[in-house]
Amino acid sequence: MKYSYVTHLICAKCKSEYSIKEKYQLCTCGSPLLVEYDWEALKKVLHPEDLAARESTLWRYHEMLPVERSENVVSQGEGMTPLLAMPSLGRHMNIKQLYMKDEGLIPTGTFKARGAAVGVSKAKELGVEEFAMPTNGNAGAAWALYGAKAGITATIVMPQDAPKITRNETAMSGANLYLVNGLISDAGKIVKEAVEIFNLYDASTLKEPYRIEGKKTMGLEIAEQMGWTMPDVILYPTGGGVGLIGIYKALKELKKLGWVSGKLPRLVAVQSSGCAPIVKAWEEKKTESQFWEKSDTIAFGINVPKAIGDFLVLDAIYGTNGCAVAIDDDVMLSEQQNLARMEGSFICPEGAAVFAAIRKLRQEDWIKENETVVALNTGAGIKYPDTVEVDVEVLEKDSSLKRI
Ligand SMILES: *Cc1c(COP(=O)(O)O)cnc(C)c1O
């Protein structure tokens, strides 16, 4: 049996095909490339039961991942994060089956480790020596650290006001780190030029085809953790949108394998009202988004004014009867507190946006009381130490506690 049943790359727009053996970035038409597999062969050799005894990392799905030789796998044990029931919050929102897929419990503290693990492993297999990428912080930190483990040089450009912890993580890895006095789109321009001049591998979102394969494992895991069934609704905090595109791809692939059946979950893209290009496009029934001017939100991971894969995100929403929701930053913050108080989870602001969206959609009856709802919390709250401000009383050394 082969380690991977990967066959080729295919353009998401014009359907041109490319070899899996060489370094490709975008299609000549400018669109992202997606990874294809031999589903007919895979159907015969792989069955859900085969996975039961495997290691609890995302590499348990290696036949449906693009790395062809196991010795190229660069892993820190990422994947198989818990799917937690949220009974107290569920009661508060009047939803009987509310779950959180908690990506805070993963190396580097955000789900970006999934994309980095598979993306860096495949880069190693393709002989990449140096890659460059723009980032809002979390992806850069993950790719820099996985790059260090793989022996690949990373050049990372991030906004000056990206969360400081991600800057430190990236610098600690020994990567070439640059800060830009601007947004991720400005970092993107700088990387684009550097890639051309220095002939680097461009690891920008969707400009390399493999990180989406890492991110799709969130969808595979949700189905496996639910006993190869699918929830009614999955909500995801959407920046570049690769997570959502990946989950959609994963669930369609599982259907091809016959491992799940029935209607796909309604997929919901959640954004901040300070940067909501996908929501605007969805409300206007468009198939592409427009650059969001002067974007601003505390949820740094979803501050993406224009995503190169926007048409794929919208396709996933339309294709599943989903929707797109924008949440104000202050609403996000109060929901973040609800999570900590009711469920003991300190989640990231992006994840909190998702729960605020669930509350809103339940109030509007778009989500029904008896539906099974899965929220993606994409990272740990402790990666954003400065987002939360608390008032705490300072005691004099010899004072005692006064309780009423
Ligand atoms: C990057 C990021 C997102 C957005 O992910 P995309 O797949 O790019 O849409 C959401 N949350 C966190 C914490 C992130 O770092």
Ligand SMILES: [Zn+2]
């Ligand atoms: Zn094309």
